[in-house]
Amino acid sequence: MTQTYQEPLVTSHHASAPVIEMLDISITFGNVHALDQVSLRLYPGEVHALMGENGAGKSTLIKALTGVYSIDAGTITVGGQRHEFHSPSAAQAAGISTVYQEINLVPNLTVAENMLLGREPRRFGGIHVREMNRRAQQTLRALGLDIDPASVLGEHPIAVQQLVAIARAVDVDARVLILDEPTSSLDGDEVEKLFDVLRRLRADGVAIVFVSHFLDQIYEIADRMTILRNGTLIEERMVADTPRLELVQLMIGRELEELDRLGRGSGSVPDPSRVPVLEVVGLSRKGALEATDLSLYDGEVVGVAGLLGSGRTELARLLFGADSADHGEIAIRSTRRRLRSPRHAIDRKLAFTSEDRKAEGIVGDLTVADNMLLALQASRGWLRPIPQSVRTRLVQQYMEALNIRPADPQALMRNLSGGNQQKVLLARWLITDPHVLILDEPTRGIDIGAKAQIQSLVAELASKGMSVVFISAELEEVLRLSHRMVVMRDRRKIAELSNDDVRVGDLLRIIATEATDVEQEGSSDD
Template sequence: MPADTDVPLIVEMRGITIRFPGVLALDNVDFSLRPGEIHSLMGENGAGKSTLIKALTGVYAIDSGSIMVSGEHQSFVTTADAQAAGISTVYQEINLCPNLSVGENVMLGHEKRGRFGIDWKSTFEEAEHHMASLGLDVDSRSILESHSIAIQQLIAISRAMVLDAKVLILDEPTSSLDRGEVEQLFGVIRSLRDRGVAILFVSHFLEQVYEISDRITVLRNGQLVGEHLVEELPRDALVAEMIGRELDDLTAISASAGREVDRTGTPVLRAAGLGKRGMLESADVSVYDGEVVGLAGLLGSGRTELVRLLYGADRPDTGEIDVAGVRQRVQSPRHAMARGMAFSSENRRAEGVVSDLTVAENMILGIQAQRGWLRRVRKSEQDAVVGEYMEALGVRPADPTMPAGNLSGGNQQKVLLARWLATAPELLILDEPTRGIDVGAKADIQRKVAELSAQGLSVIFISSELEEVLRIAQRVVVMRDRRSIGELESSKVNLDHLIDYIAHKEGSVLQ
């Protein structure tokens, strides 16, 4: 427990547990906020940050635990309840109405009323007063969507001031701001802190977290890892806490990382200086026959953006891509598929598995797309493919006629893997294939990837779990702040080196 326990807590969450079907999203988590502090909530994707915030703002109901705000027990049913208790949230995707004026967005639901309904003049005056108190000079009658995201962000904070917020939650507020805008936002945040507002800050930019926070709480896999004063938590200790270094029972899986890869020939894929405005600054990567290349870096470092550019899901502004030594302009995923690539998205449910189709139909989709929709895949051929991969990947339950949506995350991932493997790709791109799935399924997938690459398949493997990357990939490309910052040979580094490399400050955009 921190030293200054004499300050009364404004928010005190104890033993918060939230269950979703099949997942324990939060497991007995404690969290507290003091007035006049900036408190960062850290953790990788799926650690439970958003769930915790949603529990505090009344979006999710808690299964067990207690929430005290200003010393009173609260059970919020709607966001309006939380707002009434003084908790306001500013989200990354700004939750204001783009069609209304700035002033109205600040005041919606709290407009000044005269005898004949809303008194617009004093409503706008009050909005301007609140904005001015944050040093924001904007025409309050202009339409919200005519302003930049940064200004909209500050307008959203002004709205929180109208609600007389005692707690302000900022969820990834800086992810689409440039440096100057971040400075302006930080100025506002600091002045609010000095007025005694408790600020809960979430960002995946380490530099920003260290720049602004007084205190840091780390979550991992839905559990509390620790609460620290910022000066007592060195950067690499933070990264280690976020990523975790449990010795799991997977170490034995493969000597994959140590396997020698012949890099004398032409790479299967080579990209240099690849970039797209607002997504990725610049990244280099190459993959050889039978090689597994890992992409390591924190969330938001540009891993997914890089592979989306490689696969043609987004089009790069700069840089070049060679496929098997030939310069290509990969324009669409179809294009990429025709050149022997396959991409399994990190967003399993939204961009991968079609939940209403059966397991077998999901597996066949890839082949069908490759052949064109008019050429039917014969039933016997379908059965052969489905049978082979159900067996090889150990899909459970072993019933190809089940709707894929009923499978667990791990088994859905296997179905996706089968879909792409069935198209016999030369290069397989896997984005977070093992996130949020159980250890058994994880092991099955890792084993299959190691096995296939030994037979000559080239793989780009993205994972937030660094141990996994080091275990499977022969080479690791490290990403930070939307660029690739270097390459490491897995056999020559250990986890500590890699963490050091990722966390190291120099070269970051925010120094």
């Protein structure tokens, strides 16, 4: 593959030599190539976006640069000199600072202390508090921030804490600032504030690596980008020369025509005379989902499409009451309900499998049978045990129906393959006889055979009258199964369409269009 390099966009800057050059970096974990000959160039005074879907290798690349992982092959050049960092503090000493999504500061100390901890100005052997506050104030002012350095960090909102984290990184005299998903928990105004700071830093000649799933933000702030997929370098591009649609294609890795030939489902238009089994109006939660309407009807599969971070998981969690909504109404069979916890949702015949199977799904040290009966037992209450005969019958029935291997109810859950674990989780909820089944990435990381089985099971359940919400990063899968589709982007529902002759390419176009364009295409709620 030839790698196309272009000259940096920022012409006003004298420096034409990259401050950092990573060349042909390879990292393997076991026999998995996490990174395969990936290169990255950073110039002073640019915002460089690192793009790619989950598992593309973005964070591995960052960790290779900051010394968290050691590289197997390739070279790292910093300011013209070869370097390899063996610890984050070594990278920091060379002027490379990282601000993570989770804020790595101490909430119980003051803003100034958080900025200068470990290198406080001292006088007579003790910390010179006034001087420390003055220096912190100076740095904050230079970034255009009005934060009292003597205030306690934990009393500020997350967004301000994030800015303080950046201020700390900058105060170390950073030449390179890496921001790993800094905006994922910020709202619009807060993001603007952050971008103001980034623009100032860029003008000062700092090279900024920016990782975000929000395309709008990339187009707003970034100058250049490096696109990764499956641990390989796809391309380095100028942001201004790359239309959104092309970017999404590069990230997902298919040509549009090829995708257009793929699967087609059968459409359905909600019948306004029918009563929706679940209807939400204006459902929202700060930092997770903007006001969203959605109606689900018996016997249909509603697919949710969108890139990572588009709000698809957040929607599912709000529907199930796993997170509580700030605003919005939920009606089940046209009766208004409040879903304060998953327990309420289960009582109302809702079911939800999380995308994080290991952490939020299986109980690895229990048997398959126990795992299957958990939800039913929970909904009955712990004081009414399920009779042994019923247990055996149910477990047997679902093990056969879902073809779970090994066919041993007493096998330990953690010893099953991912696909079979997923089937057990499905069985767990099917046993409770739900009316609405919310599946978040039910086929992620499982083998082809199990995937096909789960897909056909979903179709079958819908044909028997169940309402299924199907969330998947794989657009083909969403298209094949869904009657209706909801497209999410930037924590908003941007379109809802019936699956009549919709192709993957169409979905991609919707995902990639400018927010303003979508308004005209409109959604067809009712």
